[in-house]
Amino acid sequence: MQYIPYNKEQFAWTQWGPKEIRKAYENSIAHKEKVYAAIKLVPDFDRTFQNTIAALERASYVESPQMHYVELLLEVSPRSDVRKAAKETLDEYSQKIVDIEYDEDLYHAVLACARKNEPLEGADKKLLEDALRAYRRMGFGLSTEDREELKDIIKQISKLSLEFSKNINDWQGYILVTREELEGLPESYITGLQKDNTGKYKITLQYPDSVPFIKNAESEQKRKELQTKLLQKGGAVNLDILGSLLRLRRMQARLLGYKNHVAYQAKPRTAKTAEHIEAFLTDLAKNVSPLAARDITVMCDLKRTSTGNPDAVLEYHDLSYYLNESEKQTCNVDHEKLRVYFPLEKVLDGMFAIYAKLFSVSFQKITDYPVWHDGVELYAIKNTEGEIIAYFFLDLYPRENKYGHAMAFPIVQGRLLEEGYLPPVSAMVANFPKPTSDTPTLLSHPELTTLFHEFGHIMHGTLTQAPYASQSGTSVARDFVEAPSQMFEHWMWDTESLRLVSEHYKTKEPLPDSDLKNLIKAKKHMIGYQTMRQIIFATFDYQIHTEEEGTPDAISTYNTLVKTYLRVQTPEGNLFPAGFGHLIGYSGGYYGYLWSEVYACDMFTRFAAEGLLNPETGGSYRLWILEKGSSMDELEEVRGFLGREPSNRAFLQEIGLDTIKPE
Template sequence: MKKWIVFIFILAQAAGVFGMENMFRNGVLHFDYHAEELAPAEAAARQQLEKELDALVAIPDGQRTFENTVLGYERAFEHYGDALGMSGFLSYVSTDKAFRDAALALQMQMSQYMVDIATRRDVYRAIKAYADTKPTLEPDQALLLKDMMIGFKNSGMDLNDADLETFKNLNKEKAQYIIQFDKNIQEYKDELDVTPEQLKGLGEDYISKLQKTADGKYRITLDYPDYVPFMLNADDASARKELEFKYNRRGGHENVDLLEKTLTLRRQIAQLLGYKTHAQLKLENRMAKNPQRVFAFLKDLEKRLKPLSKKEDKNLIAYKNEKTGGKSRTLLPYESGYWANKYKKEHLDLDSEKIKEYFPSDVVISGMLDLFGNLFGIAFEPVNIPVWHPEVKAFKIVNKADRALVAYFYMDLYPREGKYKHAACFDLVGGQEKEDGTYQVPFVAIVANMNKPSADTPSLLKHGEVSTLFHEFGHVLHNALTKARYGSQAGTSVSWDFVEAPSQMLERWAWNPQVLKKISRHYKTGEPLPDALIEKMIAAKNFGAGGVYLRQNFFAQYDMTLHTRAKTPDTTKTYFYLTKKIRGLPLTKNTYPQASFGHIMGGYDAGYYGYLWSEVIAEDFFHEFEKSGVFNPQTGLKFRREILEKGGTLDEEQMVQNFLGRKEDMGPFLKSIGLEEK
C-alpha cells in the first residue's frame, strides 16, 4: 500500500518498538512487554516526535534537502511508530487479555493523536517549500515526495482552519469506530453445542479436537477450523442451519451501527477534501484510478460469470433434490457448501477430509520452503530466537549465493483464545536503509488458524489451507526480499490493487502436480498423493468457480457501492439486495454478515475489488513461469528483481511491464477459471 497516502491508518496500526535500541536483544526482536509500560513509552515518543518536527520546521528554506526535509519527516514518524515495541502486533496474538486491551486502547489514542500531528500546517509548509523548488531526484525519491504530498492533501492541509478542525474531529471519531469494530469481531463469542448424533459426517480427527460439555455434548465454535468442516460435512441440516445463523451475526449489531457511522464519516471527509465520494479519494493513486473503471471491470466479469454460476447452481439443486426427494428451487445458505462437498465426493471422488491426510503441516511447510527457496535463490534455517508463544516457529532467511542474511520469519499457525481469527502476514519490522547507512533486516510473520495436532494425528491441512499458506507466504517474500531504500516504499508498500498479485501468483504452485508430490506425505503411510488423486484434484479445481468468483465479485461491488453512494445506505438491505442480484441465492433472515466483514473497515475500504484485479495480473505472472518451467530459477530471479525487491519504488504498471515485457493480459486469468475466450 502507498504508505504516505494512507499514513494516518498506517501509524494507527504501527507495531513499533520501545525505541530502536530497545527493540532488539542480541540482534533479534523480543516480545517481553507489559501493559503498564505502554503509556509511558508512547508519551516519551510523542515528545520526541514533536521535537524532531519542530527542528524540521526550523530549517531555513534555502537549506532544505531531500535528506533533512523529506527523509527527515519520514524518519520522525518512523521513530514515533517505533514507540510501542511489538505491542501493536501482540494485541492480535497475545494470550494476555489485559495486555491486548491496553494495546488496543493505546492504538486508539495514537490514531487520534496522529490526526492532530499529521495536520500541522507548519510542517506541511516546510515540505511544500522544498517540493515547490521542483528538485531533481532519483525515481524512488521523486515517487516518495509525490506520495507524501498526496498524503498531505488527503490529511486536509489545503483546507481552511475551520474545515481542518472538522476534518480532524471526523477522523478521530472514525478511528475509534474502526478499532472497536475489529475488537468486537475478535472478542465475539457464540457456539453451538451438538449431540454425538449431530456430528454424523465428521471425521474422528475433527471430533477429537472438540471441547466436550458437562452434559456430554460437543462444542462447535465460530472459528474457521470448527465452522468450515462442520458446514461442509455435518449431515444434520438443522445443526448447520443454526450454526450458519450464529456465524453470520458475528460482531453483533453494534458493528452494523459502527459500519454505517464510518461510511457517513468517510463520505464527509472525502467531500471536505474535494472528492465526490470516499471511493474517488481512495482510488486516485491506485492502478484502477477511479470507481467507474472498477465498476466496469466488475460488471464485465459478473456478466461472464453468471451463466457459469447459474449452470452450477441448477446442477447442485438437482443433485440435492435427487438425494432428498424434495422439489427445492434454490440453495439455502447452510446448504451450498454441504451439497457441493457431497457432490464432489460422489462425482469427482474428492473428499477433502481424506485429501488432508496427505498434508501434514510440517511436510507442507518443509516442501514449500524448499520449493520457493530454490526458485528465488534463498534458504530458510530454523533459529532459536525469542517468540511470543511456544507454538511459534522462527527461521532466518539467507541468500544461497553468498549466505548473507536477508530476513527473519515467524510462523504462528494454530488458533487460541483472543488470537487474530484469520490468516495474515504481519510485517513486524520493514526493510529500509538505516541512518548509519546499513540496511535494516526485515522481520515478518505468518499468523493463521490451522488444525492443531491431536493425540492421534498431526496437524493436517485441507488443500484450501495449503493454498492459503502459499498465498500468505507470497506476502512474506514480498516483505522479506525488499531492497527499497525507504521504509514507506518497502515490501508490500504498493498500491492496494496490486499488493495481492505476488501472493496470488504463489497459490498457483499449490496446484502443480510436481509440487503436490513434493509437499504431500500421508501421515500414516508416508506415501505422497497418488497421481490419480492429483489428476482428480486438478480436474475439479474449477468446480463451482462461477459461484466462487461471483461471490468475490459481490463483495467487491458491495464495498464499492457503499463507498460511492451519495447517502449512507442501509448496509443490511444493500447486502441482501446485491447478493440476490449478483449471486442469485437467498440469505438467512435476521443475519447481518457485514458485521464481520472486517476488510471494509480495516483497510480494504473501496479496495476489495483489488483481489480480482490483482488476480488477473497474478495469472499473467504465473503464465510467464509456465512458459519457462515453474521451477525455473532464472524466471524466479527475474521476478525477485523486478517485483519482490522493488516494493513501491516504481509505478506498478511499469513493474508489471518490466517483468512481462508487455502490459497485462486477461487471457491467462479467464483460462485459469474455465472461461477461456473462444
C-alpha cells in the same frame, strides 16, 4: 548489500506487558515530535531532499515498528491485560498521531523543498511525490475550517475502525452437537473438538471448527444453526459503527473534492477512478452470471436428489456443503480424506524448498528467541552468503481472542540506513487445526493454498530492498498488494510442487497419482459460483461506499446481491456486514481481490512458460516485484517482469471465460 544484524534483545517486544506498551508509545511520540521540530528549524533557503523529505520519512523509523508491535500484540497476545493495554494505546495513538501530522509548518517545509526543484529520480522522486499527495489528502490547501473538520473526521474514523475490528475478534459463540450430528466429519476432526459437561461436542465459530463443519456435516439443521451464529459476528453494535463509518468516509471524500469514498480511495491506486472499478465489476458480473447460475442449479439438483425432496430449496447454509458434495462426486475429491497427505511439517519443508530454489535463499528456525506464545515459531531468511536478510514468525493455531482468519502482518519494514540495510520482520497468523496427542496438524488442500497465499505476502514483505520503509515490501497500492500472493497459489495446482509438500503422515507414501490428478482437475470446479461470490463481496463494498445520501442499508444491500446473483435467500436477521472485517482494511477497495488477480494470472504466465521452479525466472520476479515494493510504479514493475504490457487474457481463462475477448 550489507545487512544490519539483530540480537535476541530486539525481540523482547514479544513479551511486553502494559507498562512496556505504554513506554513504547510515549518514546515513539517524543522521538517523532523531536525530529519534526528539527525539520521545521531548517531555513527554507537551506532545504534539501535529505533534510526535509528524507528526514520526514526517517521520523517514523522509531514510532512505526513500535506501533506495529502493539498492533500485532492486540491481535495475537494470549494475555487479556496486554490486549487491553494495546487497544487503549492504539486508541490514544490514533488520535495523537493525527494532531502531530496536521502541522502547517511541516506542510510549508515540504512545499518549500518541492519548490527548490532539486533533481530527483527513482525512489527519491516518488517519496517527494507521495509526501505532497499525503498532505493534499490531509486537506492542506483547504480552508482552515474545512481542514479542522477533516482532521476530526479522520480521528473518528480511526477510533471506530479499531472498535469494529476488536468487536469481531472478541466475538465468541458455539453450537452443541451430538455424536450422531457429526456424521460426515472425519474422526480426526471429531477428536479435536471440546465437549461440554453433558458430553455434547462444541463447534465454535473459529475457523478450524466452523469451516469443516459447514462443508461436511450431513445435519442440515445443525449447519443452519452454526451458519446463523456465524452471521451474527460483530453484533448490532458493529452495524451502528459501520453506519457511522460510511457517513464519515463520505464526508471525508467530499471535503477533498471526490464524489464518494470509492473515488477517493481509487485515485492513488492502479484503478485510478471509481468508474473503472464499477465497469470492471459490472462487466465481470454480467459474464460470470451464466456460469454461476449453472453451478447453483447443479447444487440445487444435488440437494433435491440427496434429500429425496423434488421441491427442496437451496439455502444459504447449503452452499458450502453442496459445493463440497459436488466436488466429491464430479471430481472424486474429498478434501477431508486428503488431509492425511498434507501434514504441516512436510508442507512447510516443501514450501521452504520451493521458495528457496526460486529466490536463492534459505530458512533457519530460531529456537532461543522470545515469542508471544509457545506455539509460535521464529525463522530467519538467509542469502547465499549465509547472511540473515529477514525474519518471520509463524503463529498458525487458533486461540481464544486471537485474530480469527489468516493474515500476514508487517512488523519491521526494511529500509536502507547508513550502517546497512535493516532486515524486515513479518508475522504470518493463521488458524489451522491444532495437533493432537497422536495426530499432527493435517491441512486440507484449501488450507494449503491459503498457506502459500499468506507466505507469498511474507516473501513480498521480507525480500524487499526498497530504500525507504514507506515503500518497502507490501507497502504498495492496495489493489495490487494481493497480486504477488495470489500468484503463488498457482504452485498448489502443479503436480511437481504438490509432490514436494505431500506424503502420508504415517506411512510416508506419496499422494497417489489418481488423487493428484483429480485434485488438479478440480481447480475450476464451480468456478462460476466461486468467482461470483467474490464479485458479490466487492460489489457490496462498492455500493455501500457510493451511496450519495443517508446511511446505506448494508444488510439489505448484501441480501439483494446474494438473491440477484446466486438466487439464494440470506437468513432472516443476519448481520453479515457486522462481521465483514474487510470493510475496515479494504474500505471501499475489496474489488482489489479480483482486480489484482488479473495481474497475478498474467505474471504467472511467465513461470508457466519457463518453469515453476526455474531460479532464473524466480530471480527476475524477485528483482522486479518483490524487491521494489512501491519504490516505482507497480504497473511498471509488472511490465518489467513480463517484458510487455499487462493483459487480462490469463485471468479470463482462469475463471472460465475463455471466449471473452481479452484487453
